[in-house]
Amino acid sequence: MTNIEVKTRVKQYQIKIMIDSLHHLGTLVTKVWCARQVAVVTDTNVGPYYAKLVTDELTAAGFKVRVMTVPAGEASKSWSQVQSLIDQLSAAHFSRSDGVIALGGGVVGDLAGFVASIYMRGIALIQVPTSLLAQVDSSVGGKTAIDLPTGKNLVGSFYQPDLVVIDPAILVTLPPRMLAEGYGEIVKCAALVGGDFWQSLQQITSVAAILPAAPDLIAASVAFKARVVMADEHEQGQRQLLNFGHTIGHAVELLADGQLMHGEAVAIGLVQVCRLFAAHGLAPQAVAAVMQHDKKVHGTALTWVYLSAVGQPHLYPIAVTDLATWMGDLWSVS
Amino acid sequence: MTNIEVKTRVKQYQIKIMIDSLHHLGTLVTKVWCARQVAVVTDTNVGPYYAKLVTDELTAAGFKVRVMTVPAGEASKSWSQVQSLIDQLSAAHFSRSDGVIALGGGVVGDLAGFVASIYMRGIALIQVPTSLLAQVDSSVGGKTAIDLPTGKNLVGSFYQPDLVVIDPAILVTLPPRMLAEGYGEIVKCAALVGGDFWQSLQQITSVAAILPAAPDLIAASVAFKARVVMADEHEQGQRQLLNFGHTIGHAVELLADGQLMHGEAVAIGLVQVCRLFAAHGLAPQAVAAVMQHDKKVHGTALTWVYLSAVGQPHLYPIAVTDLATWMGDLWSVS
Secondary structure, three states, X not given: OEEEEEEOOOOEEEEEEOOOHHHHHHHHHHOOOOOXXXXXXXXXXXXXXXXXXXXXXXXXXXXXXXXXXXXXXXXXXXXXXXXXXXXXXXXXXXXXXXXXXXXXXXXXXXXXXXXXXXXXXXXXXXXXXXXXXXXXXXXOOOEEEEEEOOEEEEEEEEOOOOEEEEOHHHHHHOOHHHHHHHHHXXXXXXXXXXXXXXXXXXXXXXXXXXXXXXXXXHHHHHXXXXXXXXXXXXXXXXXXXHHOOHHHHHHHHHHHOOOOOHHHHHXXXXXXXXXXXXXXXXXXXXXXXXXXXXXXXXXXXXXEEEEEEOOEEXXXXXXXXXXXXXXXXXXXXX | OEEEXXXXXXXXXXXXXXXXXXXXXXXXXXXXXXXXXXXXXXEOOOHHHHHHHHHHHHHHOOOEEEEEEEOOOHHHOOHXXXXXXXXXXXXXXXXXXXXXXXXXXXXXXXXXXXXXXXXXXOOEEEEEEOOXXXXXXOOOOOEEEEEEOOEEEEEEEEOOOOEEEEOHHHHHHOOHHHHHHHHHHHHHHHHHHOHHHHHHHHHOOOHHHHHHHHHHHHHHHHHHHHHHHHHOOOOOOHHHHHHOOHHHHHHHHHHHOOOXXXXXXXXXXXXXXXXXXXXXXXXXXOOOOEEEOOOOOEOOEEEEEEEEEOOEEEEEEEEHHHXXXXXXXXXXXX
């Protein structure tokens, strides 16, 4: 078991990475929550696998459990699902002393986290991410969000959970494509950290090889992210590093119109950003790992982040008016 | 001019209480915000009086201003107004570097504050409260909220503004009933603080007498609330004191079905809570000022707060199962 301690300005909590932790969820939760009513928010993919186990575990530990299931898929990050969940909490007389557990991938974590952050101005939250991407990415850092027709994650909050429980054993039920998607996120972290973490990836030469290495890879990724988040909780500085691959990735994802998963689009964005900066001579072709600021433009420039070597990121602002030229260079070298 | 400094875990900002400050809003805002796009959220009561002045002031100071007007009244604290405002921000390409100014009473402050707290996970906010109640109450402490059919303020956030600008001069446009409503809130604060603040109220013997005393009364109330909020940002301890009169008040407000203003209902609640505790011999009849926890029940008890003397509050939990008996005592002595 790996315990990673996260300490933000408003909260201190642990991320527990442990094989079969879902089978000990009751014990783990009682360490941070007294007896209370708990809403387990899950989706139509994950619920059939794990909702009963989680309910049994929590009930045995003395919690009063109510499962709330949303349709699987990004479309559930919507106002209508937020209102539906909040209406269910209110109808069940949830008070500020009760809690929400997000049991699912990134969509469930973002949605349930947002709901927990605004119901009665915030009730207790525990994240139980079930996809590899969510385990290394969206369960760390307190970001919650829903989408608008005009863009992804345009409404949300920064809201820290009381506990994050990661069970690498449940990854065996994931389709290979989702393992690969999450692995892209691990590669991103390793490129930023460098050293042993980066070296350890050399042994992963197939999707099947991800599973046995998952506990260590997740621990290394989460530990890195926790460090970054602690240094910059509200994404004003260093946390921008984590948006590696996202500017191009978001555009690719949008244009793919649902045919690409989020992590796949970001992985494509990552590779293309590498080539973009390599084309401009800012990074050795051999390293080819570049990060950039998220879609948020500050003033008139996008701050991209590139690596001069693995583990050595730098900030590089590009004026919005110059972006087209830069992108042109990218396609011309491809 | 009175400047009150508020320092929370996540933000430090000033509350400026100054006659005619609305006529200097541009200058005041430039001290905390660089040039940006600004959404001035107001309502159909306040907008006709002050939206043009505020727009001119901000435009002259270099801001790009867009006025967003919601219908006056509690019904605007709704999901549909939240979505409408967020759609307007998104359509106007508001980024995280832009800002929202809430120009109005408590409804506008709660609604616009909530919108600012969740748009792009939070954009900058300035509160310009225009009613006496909002000036002494809802603009201090970072509480934002909307209502659900099942109850008031059931959805919201804690979100601190960058600045609060209070102009006592604009109170002259308020109807006497709204002045009295806000004054009830001042009496509450004075009872909690005691001393000179409480003594100063003895000179207010008519609604007309409120206006000339307003700058001092607002300053004393806001200074007290700022102290409490700084000690307990998320309402887990001392901040409960501020909910004085609210448990009975909310019930009275609900039963009055729109015939009573919020502050009027709370004032009634305050008086009745005094009598409740006086009936039980916990406070001298002469002091008769009692406070209680908000509608949130912790475990099985409501924590009421009563005064053994002006300026000397105490906590007193009453089991939910005993509430009916207590309330019966109240009506029997009334």
